[in-house]
Amino acid sequence: xxxxxxxxxxxxxxxxxxxxxxxxxxxxxxxxxxxxxxxxxxxxxxxxxxxxxxxxxxxxxxxxxxxxxxxxxxxxxxxxxxxxxxxxxxxxxxxxxxxxxxxxxxxxxxxxxxxxxxxxxxxxxxxxxxxxxxxxxxxxxxxxxxxxxxxxxxxxxxxxxxxxxxxxxxxxxxxxxxxxxxxxxxx
Numbered sequence: 001x002x003x004x005x006x007x008x009x010x011x012x013x014x015x016x017x018x019x020x021x022x023x024x025x026x027x028x029x030x031x032x033x034x035x036x037x038x039x040x041x042x043x044x045x046x047x048x049x050x051x052x053x054x055x056x057x058x059x060x061x062x063x064x065x066x067x068x069x070x071x072x073x074x075x076x077x078x079x080x081x082x083x084x085x086x087x088x089x090x091x092x093x094x095x096x097x098x099x100x101x102x103x104x105x106x107x108x109x110x111x112x113x114x115x116x117x118x119x120x121x122x123x124x125x126x127x128x129x130x131x132x133x134x135x136x137x138x139x140x141x142x143x144x145x146x147x148x149x150x151x152x153x154x155x156x157x158x159x160x161x162x163x164x165x166x167x168x169x170x171x172x173x174x175x176x177x178x179x180x181x182x183x184x185x186x187x
Contacts, residue, residue: 065170067135073099073175074133074142074166081180082128082148089116101169101176125151129159140168140175143183 080096093112100108118124130146144166149159167178 067137
């Protein structure tokens with residue numbers, strides 16, 4: 001009787017041990033599978049950003065940004081940079097500088113302050129009408145072309161066709177402007 005009871009207890013303990021071994025093995029297999037999935041998806045995440053104005057969808061990943069985002073940011077930056085009046089120049093300058101990378105900030109700020117003083121002194125307003133945006137997403141650049149029109153006091157000057165090239169640096173999910181230069185060769 002004691003022998004049968006002893007075998008029964010041993011069998012019960014063995015069954016419990018085997019059940020827990022199956023659970024532990026399943027848990028280990030699931031953990032390994034999760035590690036493989038995480039490793040395979042590293043670098044494929046996309047961060048959805050909301051720019052100042054949204055006209056179409058875009059994406060941002062760890063190393064890249066969609067051409068639509070570069071285009072939207074270029075239009076936005078051109079708008080706040082070139083649509084100026086003596087009364088809004090300071091506000092536009094501060095808004096524009098939020099999107100400038102730190103290495104270009106101080107020089108650009110000084111240039112914009114000087115331009116603001118000139119606008120106020122001469123009573124000049126500028127308006128920029130975008131006609132085309134061409135994006136080079138590989139190099140984080142855009143060429144934005146349009147017509148710029150100056151108004152000096154009450155006198156409206158003829159519009160001029162201009163092309164600007166905007167270079168960006170993409171870092172930590174954020175697109176920062178490195179430079180904005182007029183392109184003399186309109187090719």
